[in-house]
Each structure stands twice: as C-alpha cells, then as structure tokens.
Amino acid sequence: MTESAPTSAPDTAALSEYTVRTIDVTRVYKMGAEEVHALRGVTVSVQRGEYISIMGPSGSGKSTLFNMIGGLDKPTSGKVYIDEVDIAQLDAYELAWMRCRKIGYIFQTFNLIPVMTALENVMLPMIFAGLNTADAQDKAAEILRKVELGHRMMNKPAEMSGGQQQRVAIARAFANDPAIILADEPTGNLDLQTGTKIIELLRQLNRDSGVTVISATHDHKMLAVSDRIIWIRDGKVDRIQNRADLKIEAGTIQGAQGQEIH
Amino acid sequence: MEIENRKSKIETPPAGRVQRQITLPLRKATEIAWKNIRMRLSRCLLVTSGIILALAFLMSILASDAMLEGMRQWMAGFNAEHSAEFRALQQRRRELEDRVQPLYEHLHLAAIAPPPLEAEQKKLDFAATFGLSVAELQRQVGALPGPADGLITAMTARPELIETMRQWIAIQGELRATIRRLNGPEELRALMQSSGVSTEPRAVAADRIQTRWLVGLALLVAFVGILNAMLMSVTERFREIGTMKCLGALDGFIVKLFVIESLFQGIVGTLIGIALGLALSFIGQSITYGRFAWMQVPWGSLAAAVGVCFLVGVALTVAGAVYPAWQAARMQPIEAMRVET
Numbered sequence: 001m002t003e004s005a006p007t008s009a010p011d012t013a014a015l016s017e018y019t020v021r022t023i024d025v026t027r028v029y030k031m032g033a034e035e036v037h038a039l040r041g042v043t044v045s046v047q048r049g050e051y052i053s054i055m056g057p058s059g060s061g062k063s064t065l066f067n068m069i070g071g072l073d074k075p076t077s078g079k080v081y082i083d084e085v086d087i088a089q090l091d092a093y094e095l096a097w098m099r100c101r102k103i104g105y106i107f108q109t110f111n112l113i114p115v116m117t118a119l120e121n122v123m124l125p126m127i128f129a130g131l132n133t134a135d136a137q138d139k140a141a142e143i144l145r146k147v148e149l150g151h152r153m154m155n156k157p158a159e160m161s162g163g164q165q166q167r168v169a170i171a172r173a174f175a176n177d178p179a180i181i182l183a184d185e186p187t188g189n190l191d192l193q194t195g196t197k198i199i200e201l202l203r204q205l206n207r208d209s210g211v212t213v214i215s216a217t218h219d220h221k222m223l224a225v226s227d228r229i230i231w232i233r234d235g236k237v238d239r240i241q242n243r244a245d246l247k248i249e250a251g252t253i254q255g256a257q258g259q260e261i262h
Numbered sequence: 263m264e265i266e267n268r269k270s271k272i273e274t275p276p277a278g279r280v281q282r283q284i285t286l287p288l289r290k291a292t293e294i295a296w297k298n299i300r301m302r303l304s305r306c307l308l309v310t311s312g313i314i315l316a317l318a319f320l321m322s323i324l325a326s327d328a329m330l331e332g333m334r335q336w337m338a339g340f341n342a343e344h345s346a347e348f349r350a351l352q353q354r355r356r357e358l359e360d361r362v363q364p365l366y367e368h369l370h371l372a373a374i375a376p377p378p379l380e381a382e383q384k385k386l387d388f389a390a391t392f393g394l395s396v397a398e399l400q401r402q403v404g405a406l407p408g409p410a411d412g413l414i415t416a417m418t419a420r421p422e423l424i425e426t427m428r429q430w431i432a433i434q435g436e437l438r439a440t441i442r443r444l445n446g447p448e449e450l451r452a453l454m455q456s457s458g459v460s461t462e463p464r465a466v467a468a469d470r471i472q473t474r475w476l477v478g479l480a481l482l483v484a485f486v487g488i489l490n491a492m493l494m495s496v497t498e499r500f501r502e503i504g505t506m507k508c509l510g511a512l513d514g515f516i517v518k519l520f521v522i523e524s525l526f527q528g529i530v531g532t533l534i535g536i537a538l539g540l541a542l543s544f545i546g547q548s549i550t551y552g553r554f555a556w557m558q559v560p561w562g563s564l565a566a567a568v569g570v571c572f573l574v575g576v577a578l579t580v581a582g583a584v585y586p587a588w589q590a591a592r593m594q595p596i597e598a599m600r601v602e603t
Contacts, residue, residue: 099508099509
C-alpha cells in the first residue's frame with residue numbers, strides 16, 4: 001500500500017480549505033462530583049480530501065475527539081468547525097441536516113437497520129434528505145453496485161457476511177455525497193483479508209470522490225494508507241505524522257503502535 | 263466512481279452553509295413503521311400477546327362484575343311487589359293450575375284402576391305415541407298423574423285418553439315453566455350463594471370493595487405487563503435509534519415512528535384482549551348461572567367497561583413505547599448506541 005502514488009488529494013487550491021477544524025477544544029465530563037477532562041485543548045485541521053487516522057490508547061480522549069469531529073458531541077469550550085460551520089451554534093434541525101448531508105458514518109458494528117434490506121438501508125439517509133423513493137432507489141442501487149454488492153441488494157443484514165455488511169454501511173455513508181466520512185474502527189470486527197478489502201474500498205472512494213476520510217483505528221493497514229496520523233494522548237495531540245514521515249519511520253511506527261495498544 | 267454525477271434532485275450546498283433538516287411527512291413515518299411491524303412480526307406478536315393477556319384479565323373482571331350486577335338488578339326488579347312480569351306470571355300460573363286440575367283427576371282415576379285388557383291386546387308404545395320415554399317425560403314435567411303402568415294400560419284400553427294425556431303434558435309443561443320463572447330469583451340466589459357471591463345488600467357493598475381491589479389489581483397487571491413489554495422492545499432498539507439519528511433523523515421523526523408502531527400494536531392487542539375477556543366472562547357466567555346470565559345483560563355498563571379497557575390498553579402501550587423512544591431520541595446518538603442491549 002505504501003507503493004501507491006504519492007498523495008494527490010490536497011492540491012494547492014484545496015490546501016486552504018479545511019473540512020474539519022478544531023480550535024482549542026476541551027471536553028469535561030462530570031462523573032458525580034469528579035470531573036473527567038477527556039480533551040484538554042485540541043487544535044487540529046483536516047484538509048479536504050485527506051485520509052486521516054486518529055490513534056491513541058483507550059482513555060486518551062481519542063473517541064471524544066472523534067465524536068466531536070463527527071458532530072456527535074459538543075465541546076465544553078473551544079470551537080469545532082465542520083465544513084466551515086461552527087457546530088456549537090447549530091440547533092437540532094441544523095445538526096440533523098449536517099449529520100444527514102455532510103457526514104457519513106461507518107461503525108465498527110456496522111449498525112445497519114436489521115429489518116431493512118441492503119437497498120433500503122442505503123436509501124434511508126436519502127429519504128431523510130427528502131429525496132423521493134424512486135430516485136433514492138436508483139441512486140442506492142448505483143452506489144451498491146459500486147461497492148460490488150449489486151447482487152445482494154434485497155438481502156437483509158443478517159443474511160450477509162461481516163464484510164458485505166460493512167460495504168453496505170459504506171454505501172449508506174456515501175448516500176448523500178457527504179463532505180466527511182467518519183469511520184470508527186471500521187475493520188475492528190472483520191478478519192484480516194476482509195479488513196484489507198474494506199480499507200482499499202475506503203481509500204479508493206476517498207481518491208475518486210475527494211471525500212475526507214477520518215477514522216479512529218488500531219489497524220496497521222489503515223495507518224499505512226493514511227495521509228496523516230493524529231496521535232492523541234492524555235486529551236492532547238501528542239504528535240501528527242505526515243505520510244512522508246510515515247514511509248521513513250514505517251518500522252518504528254509499528255513498534256510504537258504495539259506499545260500504545262498493549 | 264462518479265459520486266458527483268448523480269441522478270439526485272438534491273443540491274449539495276457549498277461549505278460554510280447550513281440548512282435545516284426537513285420534517286418528513288407522516289406518511290413516510292407510517293410507511294417505515296408498517297415495514298418495521300411486518301418485519302418484526304413474531305417479536306411484535308410476543309409483545310402484543312402481553313397486552314392481550316393483560317387486557318383480557320381486566321376486561322373479564324369488569325365484564326363479570328357488570329353481569330353479576332345485572333343479575334342482581336334483575337332479581338331485585340322481579341321481586342318488587344309492583345313488578346308487572348311477576349303479577350302476570352302469577353296470574354298465568356293460576357289459570358294453568360285451574361286447567362290442569364280436571365285433566366289430572368281424569369287421568370289419575372283411569373290410571374289407578376285401569377280396565378282389564380284383552381288377552382292378546384298389545385300395550386300402547388308410549389315412546390312412539392308421545393315422542394319420548396316415560397323417564398324423559400317425568401324429567402320434563404314432573405310426576406305423572408298416576409302410576410306409569412296403569413296409565414299405559416288405561417290408554418291402551420281407552421284410546422281417547424291419549425288426547426287427554428297430550429293436553430295434560432302441554433299444560434303441565436307450561437305450568438312447570440311458569441313456576442320455574444316465578445322461582446327464578448330464588449334459584450339465582452341459591453346459585454350465587456353456592457359460588458360465594460353475596461346477595462344481602464350489606465354483603466354486596468362489601469363485595470364491591472373487593473371487586474374494586476380486583477379491578478385495581480388487574481389494572482396494575484396491565485400497567486406493569488404492558489409497560490415492561492414495550493420498554494423491553496424499545497430498549498433493544500436503542501442502537502437503531504442512535505443510528506437513525508446519525509443518518510439525519512429528527513427526534514420528532516423517531517417519536518412519530520414509535521407512536522405509530524405502538525398505536526397499531528396497542529389497538530390490535532387491546533381489541534383482541536377485550537374480545538377475549540368478554541368471551542371469557544360470558545362463558546364463565548353462562549356456566550355458573552345458566553339462563554340467568556342472559557336475563558338482564560347490562561349492555562350499557564359493558565360498553566363503558568369496553569371503553570375504559572380500550573383507553574387503558576392503548577394509552578399504556580403508546581406511553582410505554584414513546585417514553586423510552588423519546589428518551590433515546592433526545593440522547594446524543596453516540597450515547598444511544600453505547601447503551602448495552
């Protein structure tokens with residue numbers, strides 16, 4: 001994967017454009033009388049079309065930052081901009097619109113609606129966006145064919161393998177042509193081979209459509225294809241590695257990662 | 263991959279602009295809710311069966327009580343001195359007694375001293391002549407005007423007595439029925455006492471308090487049963503609710519979805535439960551009180567009980583589903599998905 005062409009995503013014109021910016025974000029959870037500082041001032045910027053991995057041990061604030069970026073949680077202080085919109089200012093309707101139209105979510109547990117077919121699952125965000133059923137059906141079928149599931153459209157999630165379910169989830173995430181794809185451990189429940197295919201699919205979609213992909217992951221393969229890796233520790237950005245550094249340090253990263261996880 | 267080149271009519275606005283999520287029409291929510299019910303039919307039926315049982319219990323208690331009250335009222339009305347029915351029956355009884363008396367005496371005299379038969383004369387076939395055996399007739403109208411053997415011999419020797427006998431059977435039968443109707447309240451009172459139901463005014467008042475307890479208990483069973491079933495069935499869908507929110511569902515849409523689903527379940531379950539409860543109490547009261555159960559059915563109170571049960575069933579079902587759904591919808595989606603199910 002390291003052999004793939006040097007990063008082409010952020011060309012000079014797009015460099016000034018950020019899909020996600022966080023400015024000095026903190027997040028404090030109240031656990032009874034105790035205050036837990038999950039994030040202690042995180043400032044990161046993600047460019048349009050980038051493929052980002054967020055890394056960090058459990059309890060580092062990685063998940064909190066991830067949820068912040070996804071508009072799933074609001075900061076205690078600081079600002080989070082998604083596609084240049086400050087999410088703290090949004091009301092419920094605007095937030096729902098953002099989730100529907102700007103962000104595509106991919107989960108470790110796939111989270112397909114169990115009673116719906118693959119096609120209906122992919123149609124659902126389009127229905128929420130107000131698209132009529134016939135158009136939604138056409139478009140959902142088209143996306144499903146792109147993730148090579150044209151033959152499983154009428155199957156329910158329970159009738160599909162994990163890899164197939166995750167591909168349906170990816171198709172669903174792309175349903176409304178979002179600006180950002182948020183993937184939370186997308187390969188966490190998949191075997192090595194299937195996981196590799198999912199990563200390749202995500203990378204390919206990222207290249208083809210220019211969508212920004214942000215994933216929280218422990219998966220080496222995922223790190224290897226990332227443009228940048230943001231390491232989180234103790235609620236702060238520990239370091240940010242660029243793809244260029246990544247190639248040089250390939251060996252050390254894996255070593256470092258091993259320490260981080262175990 | 264040409265995601266940009268799509269057939270959609272939806273325009274993606276430029277960065278920095280945000281719009282308000284549209285509210286989907288009720289029809290869309292109904293569509294999805296209906297699909298949910300169809301796909302989860304077995305789970306749905308399990309939950310609904312809980313509603314059915316609870317409502318059947320409540321309904322049968324209310325209906326049995328109403329029917330018992332109806333019987334008490336019938337008894338009180340019948341016994342009242344000015345009851346037209348009572349007076350008419352007494353009048354009829356006297357008439358019938360006057361008419362049956364000469365027939366009885368005529369047959370009785372013939373039966374105790376029947377004329378001798380000729381040697382080879384065959385005795386009258388009683389069952390063929392009257393359509394039922396002596397024993398059956400006795401069961402129907404009581405004691406015969408004389409010894410059966412004597413009667414048969416008399417009728418064989420004097421065939422004109424057969425017609426007299428027929429008349430006696432008809433009138434005696436009607437008399438018996440009239441007396442039975444006149445004694446109805448006494449019979450009912452005995453039935454009630456034998457099944458432990460009070461008939462004395464003071465005891466009836468105490469009974470009502472007991473019934474109220476029973477109704478309260480039935481309500482509690484319905485309350486706990488239905489709320490538990492609905493809470494369970496919604497809690498196991500928290501992840502789904504969180505996912506839907508991530509996909510852009512508004513809180514109101516999720517609540518609507520669950521209102522429609524539970525309304526459907528509630529109405530179907532409640533109606534079946536009410537029918538079952540009514541049938542149970544009708545059958546039960548018929549077995550215990552026979553014809554008295556149907557003497558004066560209090561249709562008004564039964565209708566009121568059905569109304570109460572319907573409201574209780576549907577309201578509990580909807581409340582039991584919508585409250586947790588609303589809670590889940592209000593949560594941040596990530597929290598809803600984190601809830602262990």
